[in-house]
Every structure is written in C-alpha cells, then in structure tokens.
Amino acid sequence: MNWVAGVVLLSLIEYLVFGALVGRARGKYAIAAPAVSGHPMFERYFRVHQNSLEQLIVFIPAVWLFGGYVSPLVAAILGAIFIVARIVYAVGYIGAPERRGSGSGLSFLMQIVLVVGALYGVIRSLIVAG
Amino acid sequence: MNWVAGVVLLSLIEYLVFGALVGRARGKYAIAAPAVSGHPMFERYFRVHQNSLEQLIVFIPAVWLFGGYVSPLVAAILGAIFIVARIVYAVGYIGAPERRGSGSGLSFLMQIVLVVGALYGVIRSLIVAG
Amino acid sequence: MNWVAGVVLLSLIEYLVFGALVGRARGKYAIAAPAVSGHPMFERYFRVHQNSLEQLIVFIPAVWLFGGYVSPLVAAILGAIFIVARIVYAVGYIGAPERRGSGSGLSFLMQIVLVVGALYGVIRSLIVAG
Numbered sequence: 534m535n536w537v538a539g540v541v542l543l544s545l546i547e548y549l550v551f552g553a554l555v556g557r558a559r560g561k562y563a564i565a566a567p568a569v570s571g572h573p574m575f576e577r578y579f580r581v582h583q584n585s586l587e588q589l590i591v592f593i594p595a596v597w598l599f600g601g602y603v604s605p606l607v608a609a610i611l612g613a614i615f616i617v618a619r620i621v622y623a624v625g626y627i628g629a630p631e632r633r634g635s636g637s638g639l640s641f642l643m644q645i646v647l648v649v650g651a652l653y654g655v656i657r658s659l660i661v662a663g
Numbered sequence: 664m665n666w667v668a669g670v671v672l673l674s675l676i677e678y679l680v681f682g683a684l685v686g687r688a689r690g691k692y693a694i695a696a697p698a699v700s701g702h703p704m705f706e707r708y709f710r711v712h713q714n715s716l717e718q719l720i721v722f723i724p725a726v727w728l729f730g731g732y733v734s735p736l737v738a739a740i741l742g743a744i745f746i747v748a749r750i751v752y753a754v755g756y757i758g759a760p761e762r763r764g765s766g767s768g769l770s771f772l773m774q775i776v777l778v779v780g781a782l783y784g785v786i787r788s789l790i791v792a793g
Numbered sequence: 794m795n796w797v798a799g800v801v802l803l804s805l806i807e808y809l810v811f812g813a814l815v816g817r818a819r820g821k822y823a824i825a826a827p828a829v830s831g832h833p834m835f836e837r838y839f840r841v842h843q844n845s846l847e848q849l850i851v852f853i854p855a856v857w858l859f860g861g862y863v864s865p866l867v868a869a870i871l872g873a874i875f876i877v878a879r880i881v882y883a884v885g886y887i888g889a890p891e892r893r894g895s896g897s898g899l900s901f902l903m904q905i906v907l908v909v910g911a912l913y914g915v916i917r918s919l920i921v922a923g
Binding site for chain 2 (some may be wrong): 657
C-alpha cells in the first residue's frame with residue numbers, strides 16, 4: 534500500500550496548494566474574513582478549494598479500500614489520474630468557470646471507478662468469507 | 664472489517680448522489696458557477712450535500728475505529744442506520760428546511776455513539792496495553 | 794496506533810463541538826436554514842466549523858500515515874498540538890476575525906509537518922522495498 538499512501542499524500546499537498554491560493558486571493562481581491570464572496574475571481578479560487586474538499590472525502594477512503602480489496606497498483610494509477618484531473622479542473626475553472634468541464638468530468642469518473650471497484654472487491658470478499 | 668468497508672462505500676455513493684442532485688439543481692434553477700446561492704430550492708440541495716460532507720468527515724473515521732476497537736458488526740449496523748437517516752434528512756430538508764429535524768437528529772446521534780464508543784474502545788486498549 | 798486513534802477521535806469531538814456552536818448561533822442570531830449568512834457573528838461560528846472541516850480532511854489521513862510510517866508517538870504529539878491550536882484559532886476568530894492568525898498558523902504548520910513527514914516515511918519505505 535506504499536504507492537497508495539504516496540498518492541493520498543500528494544492529493545493532500547495539491548489540496549493545501551489550492552487552499553494557499555484562496556488565502557492569496559483573499560488578500561489580492563480584498564475579501565476580509567469571514568466573507569467568502571464579493572469578487573468573482575475570489576469566488577473561483579474559493580470554489581476550486583471547496584470542490585476539492587467535496588471530492589477528497591470520497592477519494593481518500595475509496596482509493597484506500599480499492600487498494601486493499603482490488604489492487605494497490607491500479608488504485609495508485611487511478612489516484613494519480615485523479616490528481617492530474619484536479620489540476621486541469623483548477624486551471625480551467627480559474628480561467629473561466631464554464632471551462633471546468635473536462636477536469637471535473639475526469640476526476641468525477643475516477644471517483645466512480647474507485648468507489649464501484651472497491652465495492653466490488655468488498656462484496657467478493659464477503660462472498661468468499663461467507 | 665468487510666461489512667464496515669461496505670457501509671463506508673455505501674455512504675460515499677449516497678453522498679455522490681446528493682452531489683449529482685446539486686448539479687441537476689444548478690441547471691434547473693439557473694445558478695451559474697461559482698455562485699452557490701440565488702434560489703431557495705438550489706440552496707436546499709446545496710446544503711444537503713454540504714451537510715453530508717460535514718458529517719462524513721466524522722462518520723468515516725469513527726465507524727472505522729469503532730469497527731476496529733469495539734465491534735465490526737455493531738459498527739456496520741450503526742453505519743447503516745446513519746445512511747438511512749441521511750435519506751430521511753435529505754427528503755425532509757428538500758421538502759421543507761424546518762422539517763429536517765428527525766433525520767438530522769438521528770444521524771447526529773449515530774455520530775456521537777460511534778465517536779464515543781470508539782474512544783471507549785481506544786482507552787480500554789491503552790489501559791490493557793499499559 | 795492507539796494514541797493516534799485517540800487523537801483522531803478527540804479532533805472529531807472538537808469538530809462536533811464547533812458544529813454544535815453553529816447550531817446554537819443559528820438560533821441566537823435568527824439565521825433560518827438554508828441561509829449561512831446574514832449576521833457577522835453567525836458567520837464567524839460558521840467559518841470556524843467550515844475551516845475545521847477543511848483542515849480535518851488533511852489532518853486525519855496525514856496523522857494516521859505519519860503514525861504508521863514514521864512514529865505513532867510523534868504523530869500523537871503533533872496531533873495534540875493541532876487540536877489545541879484549533880481551540881486557539883476558534884477563540885481568536887469568534888472574538889475578532891483579524892485575530893485568527895496565531896492558532897491558524899500553528900494548525901497549518903502541524904498539517905505541513907504531518908503531510909511532509911508522512912511522505913518522507915512513504916518514500917523511505919518505497920526505497921527500502923524497491
């Protein structure tokens with residue numbers, strides 16, 4: 534599971550970078566806390582960070598269980614694709630929210646594959662054990 | 664821990680469905696990204712998804728540690744109740760926010776039971792090992 | 794990993810307390826769901842809870858992997874510092890958002906140390922295994 538652990542940690546570093554960009558945008562567009570709106574550009578950075586949070590809650594348990602129940606190598610490869618898709622998403626969204634589609638679709642697909650694949654692995658284990 | 668893993672994955676699928684409903688509501692009520700407000704019905708779907716995120720961050724580690732330190736079977740049963748309570752919550756909230764109480768209270772109770780139960784199991788292990 | 798599990802559960806209890814304070818603030822400042830803004834004091838409580846969520850998604854996997862790959866004892870100590878830093882942050886933020894700096898900086902630093910330390914441990918394991 535070493536490769537899966539590495540991919541999980543890289544996804545966390547990516548997320549911390551998105552968070553740092555929100556902090557920078559807060560200063561640049563003069564949005565004083567606790568406000569989280571007020572300038573469209575700030576809102577784009579904020580939504581990229583929030584959307585990554587919304588996806589990590591699925592990605593981390595799913596990539597871990599996929600690794601444990603199906604294949605650590607395949608889990609790590611799918612996880613690496615997820616991380617790259619998040620960069621594509623972020624670059625697209627910050628450029629223009631209507632262009633967030635491609636990266637968003639790919640990272641969503643990775644989530645589905647990881648969750649459904651892990652569930653298949655769990656059910657197979659339950660049948661074998663039963 | 665197979666049953667606990669299965670329950671975790673089902674909670675993720677439920678959450679992905681809530682996320683898909685937000686996407687559909689974005690189109691239906693014409694809320695262009697990055698906005699997350701502008702129509703009360705869209706805000707209900709958005710808050711159901713966000714609230715599920717807020718609860719999964721507790722539920723997933725807690726159900727896993729409860730399974731490992733107390734009982735995998737009891738963890739899976741409490742987890743299944745949590746998942747059903749989230750459906751009750753979502754249906755109630757989308758119908759009328761003031762009716763979100765019952766499902767919300769039950770899923771909150773499951774969180775408390777899982778966290779406190781797991782903490783009891785950890786403390787017991789620390790005493791036995793000490 | 795008993796101490797790490799205990800620290801994870803304490804961080805979840807802290808987060809549930811922040812969530813309960815949001816619920817209380819909703820009543821006190823008369824912010825009806827699904828609204829999440831409308832009174833600066835409510836927004837402070839809401840942001841403390843949200844910010845904790847944003848940090849737990851990193852903290853929980855990172856403290857766990859740091860414990861597994863580097864040292865469970867050091868992971869538990871860093872985790873305990875993180876939990877205390879969140880209290881400092883919350884008290885500061887609710888008092889005055891511009892005073893959130895110290896607790897915020899310390900908990901962010903703990904995240905970085907846990908993620909980078911765990912990544913170092915994973916890379917070391919990959920080299921040893923390779």
